[in-house]
Amino acid sequence: MAMPPDSTTLVLAAISAWLLIGALGIAALRKLRFVSRVLFPAGAAVGVGLAVAAFVAIGAPPQVAVLPLGLPDLPFHVRVDALSAYFLVLLGAAGAAISWFSAGYFRSSEGTPPGLICFQYHVFLAAMAFVLIADDAYAFMVAWEAMALASYFLVTTEHRIPEIRRAGFLYLLIAHVGAIAILLCFGVLQGGGGDYTFGAMRAVTLPAAWASVAFFLALFGFGAKAGLLPLHVWLPEAHPAAPSPVSALMSGVMLKTAIYGLLRVAFDLLHLQLWWWGAIALSLGLVTALFGVIFAAAQTDMKRLLAYSSIENIGIIVAGIGLAILYKAYDKPLLAAIALTAVLYHALNHAFFKSLLFLATGSVLHATKERSLGRLGGLIHRMPWVAWLALVGTLAIAGLPPLNGFVSEWLLLQAFLFTPTLPQSFVNMLVSIAAAALVLAAALAAYVMVKFYGVVFLGRPREPSLAYAKDAGKYERAALAALALGCVLLGVFPGVVIGALDPVNLLLVGHSTGEAAGDWLLLAPFGEDRSSYSAVIVLVVIVAVVLVTMQVVHRYYHGRVRHADPWDCGHPLQTPRMQDTAEGFGQPVRQVFEPFFRIERHLPSPFDDKPRYWLKPSDPWWHWIYLPIARAAEFAARFVGLIQQGRISVYLTYSFVTLLALLFFVR
Amino acid sequence: MATLPLYAQFINLLAALLLLLSFAMLAQRRVLSLIDLFAAQGLALAASTAIVAYGTGQHHLYWSAGLTLILKVFLLPWILYRLIRKLDVKWDVEGLINVPTTMLIGIVLVVFAFNLAAPISQLASTVTRATLGIAMACVMLSFLMMITRRKAIPQVIGFLSMENGLFFAATSATYGMPMVVELGIALDVLVGVLILGVFFFQIREQFDSLDLRHLEKLKEGE
Numbered sequence: 001m002a003m004p005p006d007s008t009t010l011v012l013a014a015i016s017a018w019l020l021i022g023a024l025g026i027a028a029l030r031k032l033r034f035v036s037r038v039l040f041p042a043g044a045a046v047g048v049g050l051a052v053a054a055f056v057a058i059g060a061p062p063q064v065a066v067l068p069l070g071l072p073d074l075p076f077h078v079r080v081d082a083l084s085a086y087f088l089v090l091l092g093a094a095g096a097a098i099s100w101f102s103a104g105y106f107r108s109s110e111g112t113p114p115g116l117i118c119f120q121y122h123v124f125l126a127a128m129a130f131v132l133i134a135d136d137a138y139a140f141m142v143a144w145e146a147m148a149l150a151s152y153f154l155v156t157t158e159h160r161i162p163e164i165r166r167a168g169f170l171y172l173l174i175a176h177v178g179a180i181a182i183l184l185c186f187g188v189l190q191g192g193g194g195d196y197t198f199g200a201m202r203a204v205t206l207p208a209a210w211a212s213v214a215f216f217l218a219l220f221g222f223g224a225k226a227g228l229l230p231l232h233v234w235l236p237e238a239h240p241a242a243p244s245p246v247s248a249l250m251s252g253v254m255l256k257t258a259i260y261g262l263l264r265v266a267f268d269l270l271h272l273q274l275w276w277w278g279a280i281a282l283s284l285g286l287v288t289a290l291f292g293v294i295f296a297a298a299q300t301d302m303k304r305l306l307a308y309s310s311i312e313n314i315g316i317i318v319a320g321i322g323l324a325i326l327y328k329a330y331d332k333p334l335l336a337a338i339a340l341t342a343v344l345y346h347a348l349n350h351a352f353f354k355s356l357l358f359l360a361t362g363s364v365l366h367a368t369k370e371r372s373l374g375r376l377g378g379l380i381h382r383m384p385w386v387a388w389l390a391l392v393g394t395l396a397i398a399g400l401p402p403l404n405g406f407v408s409e410w411l412l413l414q415a416f417l418f419t420p421t422l423p424q425s426f427v428n429m430l431v432s433i434a435a436a437a438l439v440l441a442a443a444l445a446a447y448v449m450v451k452f453y454g455v456v457f458l459g460r461p462r463e464p465s466l467a468y469a470k471d472a473g474k475y476e477r478a479a480l481a482a483l484a485l486g487c488v489l490l491g492v493f494p495g496v497v498i499g500a501l502d503p504v505n506l507l508l509v510g511h512s513t514g515e516a517a518g519d520w521l522l523l524a525p526f527g528e529d530r531s532s533y534s535a536v537i538v539l540v541v542i543v544a545v546v547l548v549t550m551q552v553v554h555r556y557y558h559g560r561v562r563h564a565d566p567w568d569c570g571h572p573l574q575t576p577r578m579q580d581t582a583e584g585f586g587q588p589v590r591q592v593f594e595p596f597f598r599i600e601r602h603l604p605s606p607f608d609d610k611p612r613y614w615l616k617p618s619d620p621w622w623h624w625i626y627l628p629i630a631r632a633a634e635f636a637a638r639f640v641g642l643i644q645q646g647r648i649s650v651y652l653t654y655s656f657v658t659l660l661a662l663l664f665f666v667r
Numbered sequence: 668m669a670t671l672p673l674y675a676q677f678i679n680l681l682a683a684l685l686l687l688l689s690f691a692m693l694a695q696r697r698v699l700s701l702i703d704l705f706a707a708q709g710l711a712l713a714a715s716t717a718i719v720a721y722g723t724g725q726h727h728l729y730w731s732a733g734l735t736l737i738l739k740v741f742l743l744p745w746i747l748y749r750l751i752r753k754l755d756v757k758w759d760v761e762g763l764i765n766v767p768t769t770m771l772i773g774i775v776l777v778v779f780a781f782n783l784a785a786p787i788s789q790l791a792s793t794v795t796r797a798t799l800g801i802a803m804a805c806v807m808l809s810f811l812m813m814i815t816r817r818k819a820i821p822q823v824i825g826f827l828s829m830e831n832g833l834f835f836a837a838t839s840a841t842y843g844m845p846m847v848v849e850l851g852i853a854l855d856v857l858v859g860v861l862i863l864g865v866f867f868f869q870i871r872e873q874f875d876s877l878d879l880r881h882l883e884k885l886k887e888g889e
Contacts, residue, residue, distance in 0.1 A: 649763055649813075649814050649815070649816075649817070652810070652813050652814045653814050656807075656810050656811070656814060659810070660779070660807075663783055664783075
């Protein structure tokens with residue numbers, strides 16, 4: 001009797017398939033048709049297979065394997081448990097849709113040839129999958145670095161443009177600073193035993209001080225990848241630089257590998273959690289969320305806007321992790337499980353709606369060659385498919401029911417609101433302030449999304465060239481539709497997702513969410529008498545209200561339509577330039593949060609006959625952290641530069657004298 | 668004092684020869700003669716390694732000796748000869764410091780090296796331990812030669828001769844390094860010379876000369 005193959009074999013098969021597709025891409029370096037019509041769809045099929053296999057594996061007991069790869073005496077260990085499997089589902093599902101989109105997206109360009117993009121893209125996917133199943137520090141770091149390098153090359157696809165090379169370098173730099181922290185974190189975690197498998201790390205009992213060191217190294221290292229303050233600066237640079245499917249993959253999936261790493265270290269590898277870790281992670285997450293959303297409101301480049309929105313979402317996720325740590329430390333596993341469920345759910349949701357939006361911006365970019373919000377508008381008439389599908393993503397990210405963004409934010413808020421049971425009054429106060437901040441961030445996110453959607457798709461075209469914009473092709477439409485459907489389904493059937501998350505919760509906090517999981521209709525984490533949410537009922541009510549309203553309006557109002565000139569404010573002529581601009585829409589937020597920004601503003605003089613007004617909000621963290629570091633390095637380099645003579649004999653003398661001195665002192 | 672076995676006396680003789688050759692290289696101003704001296708040094712090294720192998724029964728040292736013979740007596744000098752013929756460099760090379768001063772500095776270095784080696788020689792258990800000082804002196808003299816030469820090719824020869832000294836030190840202190848390491852170093856030296864050869868052509872292309880003073884322009888700033 002044939003046994004079904006175990007999950008590690010299936011995941012490894014998917015990884016190998018992706019690598020094989022990548023290798024075929026190298027073989028067909030410049031055959032764009034083959035790459036886009038055969039290889040990328042094949043990659044998407046592998047993604048679907050991976051998602052299905054991993055979904056089955058969530059409920060199964062952990063599977064381990066030792067690969068015959070790696071250094072002699074240092075083989076790669078892999079393990080598929082509930083946490084890995086959940087993130088593999090995320091990777092497979094979002095990756096499949098993005099691959100399908102890529103099949104229609106990549107055209108021949110000046111930069112990297114299509115076959116090479118295909119190779120880098122699939123190595124990126126395979127490396128992310130390997131990060132998720134690695135079970136020793138060595139394999140993890142190899143996969144982690146492979147992931148960073150592959151994504152670096154993808155970001156710099158248009159490498160002939162200097163800004164893009166600079167953005168790529170910034171990304172690579174911060175990725176490596178983070179990787180060093182992660183490496184040190186593993187060094188602390190192994191506790192002096194010299195065994196770097198995760199199994200050995202789980203068995204080590206670290207003293208509280210060293211455990212704290214390990215946790216904060218992990219928070220720093222994974223935070224650099226995820227975009228936590230103050231290491232977020234690469235996101236708004238790298239995303240506009242990268243091709244849209246790559247942005248989608250990085251923002252939707254790669255950031256989640258950092259979340260996975262943080263969860264793995266904080267709940268699985270460390271045997272204890274302290275309450276103040278949770279408090280710090282919570283505060284940091286919320287500051288990041290607020291910062292991200294405020295900056296998103298001020299952006300005028302649509303991909304930068306989405307990048308800052310990613311920072312916000314990562315902030316919310318990290319805040320949720322902080323909350324879960326807090327509850328776990330105070331021994332309230334049910335609350336921890338609910339917070340963690342919200343975190344994991346939000347990670348999945350973000351993968352769907354952020355990929356959807358990034359891909360939609362890709363379609364807009366291809367159709368209009370324009371990224372700046374100031375030159376878009378009215379695209380709903382030209383690109384109805386993209387516009388309506390992007391609307392789903394916009395509503396989901398804005399956190400409106402019955403879509404998926406609402407469910408996870410609601411769950412997280414529930415977890416926040418039921419805290420008065422904590423033993424420390426200080427922490428109680430912190431958590432209620434944090435809940436208020438979370439609500440503020442969510443509301444501002446909705447504001448940002450109104451701006452994004454309204455300026456790009458609604459109103460009238462701001463440029464005459466937009467009249468020639470064409471809707472996306474069939475591959476792109478299908479991928480967008482799949483992601484939008486995912487947003488709807490994840491929103492309408494939360495009970496299924498939460499039920500599937502039970503094994504993850506059991507693994508990480510040792511408790512399931514209980515009865516909240518069982519019911520597919522009603523979501524009530526703390527019992528039906530306290531608070532409950534049923535997405536299906538909300539959906540039915542919304543649909544019913546809309547239909548009834550339409551009927552009523554159609555029947556009673558349409559009969560007496562008056563035809564008259566619209567109120568023209570004394571302007572008989574209206575031009576598209578009279579519409580509210582992206583800058584104008586973000587202005588109230590800029591005003592309110594003025595101290596957060598460094599704004600360069602140019603006001604034209606009244607006598608200027610060609611007045612131009614511009615303003616440039618810049619990230620204050622550059623001035624607070626990065627520029628001082630750069631200046632210090634330059635200052636030090638000037639002193640080191642003094643010994644640079646340019647003569648080889650002098651350099652040789654330096655090493656000779658050093659050698660003699662060392663020999664003299666060490667002997 | 669107990670008399671040394673015959674092979675050990677031979678090794679001491681060859682060690683002295685090595686040191687003498689090092690001094691000769693330091694003083695030699697003509698490039699072709701420098702290469703001959705380098706080949707002679709390689710021969711002395713190969714001979715001493717073979718004798719150590721014979722005397723102590725360490726058979727892997729025969730391999731080292733053979734490798735040294737092929738690489739340092741035939742292959743590298745041949746490559747360097749060809750390079751010089753192709754590059755058509757001048758025969759005579761001027762040092763940065765005049766020869767007598769260089770020799771004096773060399774003597775100081777030799778004294779220092781023997782001083783340094785004395786405690787290590789007492790710890791080592793090999794028959795050849797007395798030659799450790801000479802090996803270190805060879806390393807330092809070669810380094811000195813690299814510093815005092817202005818042209819590229821003598822510097823490379825200095826580099827190779829330093830490697831000879833290191834090899835000799837390894838043989839005399841511990842009867843040689845593991846075979847893998849030796850093979851690795853041999854390969855490194857070979858590849859290094861080939862790459863430097865390419866560099867010579869590039870440097871000459873750029874500056875019409877192999878004089879390294881031209882490289883001073885590459886300094887940053889000003």
